[in-house]
Amino acid sequence: MLDRRYKTLAVLATTLSYTKAAQHLFITQPAVSQQIRSLEQELAVKLVSKNGTRIHLTAKGTQLVQYINKVSLENDHILQQIKTDSEEQTIKIGSTYSLSIFLLPELIESLLSTTTKIQTMIDNTDEILEALRQGKIEFGIVEGNFDKNEFDAITIRNEEFIGVTSSRNPLLNQNDITIDNLLQAMLLIRESGSGTRAIFSNWLATKNYQINDFNEQIEVANPTTIIQLLKDNVGISFMYKSLITEELKQHILVELTIEGFKISHPINLIFLKNSYFTEKYKLIAEKLDK
The missing domain is CATH 3.40.190.10 (Periplasmic binding protein-like II)
Structure with missing residues (x-):
């Protein structure tokens, strides 16, 4: 589990404002600043830079926030799995418009043997990737390009x-x-x-x-x-x-x-890089592989 300083950095990355971050976290602005300085000192790296009245994350800061978000999402997913019976879990999946017509129905049918609680999001590739980043879905099926440094993928067909x-x-x-x-x-x-x-x-x-x-x-x-x-x-x-x-x-x-x-273009099942649930996603992809 990450301590609260990491959560503060993740919120600051979203607001790009110490004042708004403080309001979101229900703490004072000096407390936000102190937590960021403490984290920078501990890691011996600059995470946040200021240009006049504007702030932005450094390259290292951006890299760390991506890691924080991934850990938080995986943590929530694991806790949900622990708290509920496997039959009660809701699987949240994303699909591009094209794949929703001929591949998504097949995916849903393959999941019915393990759960009857399924939520789907249908959008273009860019929006599916963003939903993965935000934890709105667990995995997606896409045909578009994606950053292989940010996402892992299993080619379905x-x-x-x-x-x-x-x-x-x-x-x-x-x-x-x-x-x-x-x-x-x-x-x-x-x-x-x-x-x-x-x-x-x-x-x-x-x-x-x-x-x-x-x-x-x-x-x-x-x-x-x-x-x-x-x-x-x-x-x-x-x-x-x-x-x-x-x-x-x-x-x-x-x-x-x-x-x-x-x-001939690959269709991929994609998810966050180095996910704890990689083996689970491999099993799902195998059912769709023809």
Whole structure:
């Protein structure tokens, strides 16, 4: 267990104000200052720096706060496990929008043998990562990029990522579809922070292009809405093949055969670095691995 000085530093990192930190902790401002100085002296490292009236954490201070937050979250999780029977525990999981359609139901079904108390959060990759940092969820399933120094991950599977459009799109009349052909089409793209958007954006960058090079764009946060627009013959998009298995079988939607485009992307179960519950998460991931 960490002593109260570490908690004070974590609160100060959030408020960036000695006064607000004191109010939050119900202690005096001098007490906050004294605790921070005491911690700096003990560790022999500068944790907080001041520039005029503004304060900010040093690199070492930021590193320590990340550790404090992780320890606090793990501590709360372990105490909950001790206090309650395993059947009564609530598992809190996060999922990106795309994965919530074809992988989250499978995940929930695999957990029903151990608990019937499950809470889910569905958002883009950036928000799932932030929820992990704040302890709002225990683990998440994402396809986007993340900091491997901050999070551990178990790859569940690799999913095929494809370009797709309506079977009625005149673009399909092209013998060889190039990026230049695509740029003339209406692009249906996910919002910033989406793992799906990041995958496509990264591929474009390897070809020296970017999303803004498309003449027409519609940004949509929900993949289900994108699929419906595609079925209505509105534009092109890029997504996981598993999202549109039935539409492809029925030839309502068609995979775009694009020169130089072939992507298989890992789907990861992610959690805080060096988590006490790593083995538990490995068992969950194994049930989803196909």
